[in-house]
Amino acid sequence: MKNKEELIGFLTRLFPYATIQEGNQYAELFIPADKWHETAQILKSNDSIPFDYLISLTAVDYLTKFTVVYHLESTSTHDFIVVKTDVENREDPQIDTVSDIWITAEFHEREVYDLFGIRFNHHPDLRRFFMEEDDGYPLRKDFKDEINIIELPN
């Protein structure tokens, strides 16, 4: 396992176009959305630290944009990084799928699509998990549901 500085150095060499932050726990990697798919392939298949285990895939709604967050670990070296891509278009958010790289992403992406409405291009089976097609996207910050969500006075 490398320490954080080494890891950041390694990532900087590998992805010169990426913004790399130290983060308060793990190294954080910001990738532009259009470069994400090829970056993911390199992350998975590079020889020195193959990040082959996608722990978690989720999204955060920052009201102006979505940030899709990937937590990756290398099972051989146990290095851990956080990769983020911003999806600027809030009306029709789209990003490339990584389900062909990490299979587990297929289902995490479906969940994110269900809850945030982010479309994953080239996803094999992008259907909603929990809700019907026109139910809205509940984890967006501007989601309103007067019937089921009771706002408690706090």
Add this chain to the structure above:
Amino acid sequence: MSEEIIKNIIVREDEDYIVNMGPQHPSTHGVLRLEVCLHGEFVNYLIPHIGYIHRGIEKMSESDTYKQIIHLTDRMDYLSAHMNNEAVCLAVENALGIEVPERVKYIRVILDELTRLASHHLWWSAFGMDLGALTTFFYGMRDREKVLAIFEESFGSRLLHSFNIPGGLMHDVHPNFQKHTMEFVRYFRKKLPEYKQLLTDNIIFHNRTKGIGIMPCETAVAFGVTGPSGRGSGFACDVRKVAPYGVYDKIEFKEILHEEGDSFSRYLVRMEEMEESLNILEHVVDQVPEGDYTARMKPIIKLPEGEYFQRVETARGELGVYIVSDGKKYPYRIKFRSPNFSNLFVLNTLAKGGKIADLVAICGSLDLVIPDIDR
């Protein structure tokens, strides 16, 4: 390599003989619906449909304080409630830079292992029952009862004890806690050989599980199958070893790994994990130092702006808690990476080509808890 692993492709045809296993079916252990396409006794493909008990815990947590989130995490994987609590607590403690007292760390480890034992008891019971050995259900439940009695004495509840709070424990454990834990360890050491005679060595059981649902290590990694299910394929994913928390770095214990990756090796991993948990308990229970049961905390916890990720090992695999804080007393976004969510979707790959009875054996060996999938 990845092309070979992706066997998740499903081709539907009009004349498929579809059997819906679930939402109410004895072997899915909850409201999980498996759309199974059969060809005679053989499974062609299988599509899991989830979301029958989706409660929106992540959305609810966005309007709860960090203390209030704890009791929601209980209700995800209700069998490893303690570990779920601990994940949020550790995330908050790490974010605030709080050092919890040693006593808390040790008690948390004991509770972790007791919860793991109770969870594996239930899994063993249900797995036996899935395969038709109904007596195992009662033997497992009988021994689980002893653990639950310890819980009830100390925390007042048996299953959903929101016993952790950020900074420590809700209150101190019962004075008899250590004594009763030791008694349980001694009791269960005597009962474990019975499990072996009744199920592990049984020839019918061997026939039902050996070579069934073989998951190579690459598949486990690709699907993110963690916990005992992943370790049954040789995927060294024990968070207690990879990213130790609490006092797990001070305790010596084995990470159980089996290479075969079939249902039987997943079974063996859990059986040996039970033994290992007993070892840990035996080792730790006398070392609990005296002291406070909680660190000094402000009444209102506000995390500094930033993002936090905490991994813990629950009874079913790796639970990740991802908190995005904007400096307020509520999390801006909280995400639970639940182990069962990832573990479920490998089912199609494993069950394809097997018999419908194998599907039950595989489903049981993955040890799915449905509320954890839906959250």
Add this chain to the structure above:
Amino acid sequence: MLLEIFSFSTLTANIDKSLHAWMAPWLAVVTELVIIGIVFLLFYAVLGLFLVYLERKVCAIIQNRIGPNRVGKWGLLQTVADFIKLITKELIPIRNADSFLFNLAPFIVIAASFMAMAAIPFAKGLHAIDLNIGIFYIIAVSSLGVVGILIAGWSSNSKYSLIGAMRSGAQIVSYELSVGLSLLAVVVFAGTMQLSAIVESQANGWWIFKGHIPALIAFIIYLIASTAEINRGPFDLAEAESELTAGFHTEYSGIKFAFFFLAEYINMFIVAAIAATMFFGGWMPFHIGHWDAFNRVMDYIPSVVWFFGKTFFIIYLIMWFKWTFPRLRIDQLLNLEWKYLLPLSLMNIVIIAFVVLMGWYFH
């Protein structure tokens, strides 16, 4: 040799004589048939209820529980209460089911088990009918039940039911062979198919002892195969509840379900009764060769007690299996029959023929 007071033949003969005394012969025969029918019907119902109760108690004790203990003393009336509940329950009609066959199926199953009961010798002289091909008749009749199961599975228009029925069909058709061959072992020893004669042939020792190793192998094969034939224990694939919810009777409710349930337990009794009759001497007391004093003491125990004691011992064995073992898979089930039980029982038959020819068994 046996004490005549325990023989039921005098009782039945007296009834027969008194009926004939004031009735036309045809009317007497019809009356006798009706009486036997009623007695059997009652016996059937009581036995079914008791076996369900017994099963629940046995499994409860094995599982560190108490079992039924609320209705009546020690829960003895529990199954009666269950039965009342079942007959008052709604019979749910199934849409798109073949209703005629759907309603017929439980009766076929129950009739098959009912017919098999007729030939069993319950005690000395207590026989509904003493056919000279008794054991052959039982084997023939008891396999009729699978027709009912197949009909039930097909007609209820449910996928689970159909899979369960098909499994059951494959299972019973193959296990019939082993049952037949293992019973043939005793037929070879005894030289007759008449059940009463087989029982009489064990007056100086039961076949399981007299026939030593070959008889023991035949008994074990019979026990396994017959457990499979009645869809019980580790072989309950037709109703494997973790795979097929309830298999062929998934869609049945109320009394129609109860018929299947009852038939299953009665089949268990029949299977155990045949085992007791063929291998353990039926109602014949435990006799050892020329120990006359000992044999004399044994004779004082009524033959009914002997019969039911042996039968319930074997029923207990079958229950013990069921509550210990996991279920087999369908291909393993057929493997067990075709690769293990059938070759072994064929081999066993050859050995027995040789043993009988050479007289290497205890006379």
Add this chain to the structure above:
Amino acid sequence: MNSVIKYFTSIFKGIRSLWAGMRVTGKYFVSPGEIVTEQYPENRATLKMAEGFKGEVIMPHDENNQHHCTGCGICELNCPNGSIEIITKRIPNEEGKPERVIDKHIYHLSMCTFCELCIKTCPSHALAWGQDFEHAVYDRTKLTKVLNKPGSTLKKEGALL
């Protein structure tokens, strides 16, 4: 020949493993050991729940019908499910000034998830766990309880409960 030996050893091994399992269940059949199931309504008299058992939230009153609740509303704030409602009223104290006291401490048992936060955060330790666990009722409204007894007053001095 080798395969024949293998065939028979596999049979014997199988039978031996089955016999091992039957020995376990048989042992329990002849010596059942402890009965693990509870005989619930019969053992009501002896059924003693643990001290901290989370049955329901109660407000302990002493013999003078006095409790410790000041009506501050911290429990209401801390409850994640909104299962506590506090209704206060103002009554004049000895000096004639109006003082806020508790009128009704309403507790919705139907919404409670037993997270213990109200009890833990109460500054005056006015709440506690009750050991009663038989909560089944025919009418849902019966699960809404008023914790302070009618006519009860605030206990100002004395040790905290």
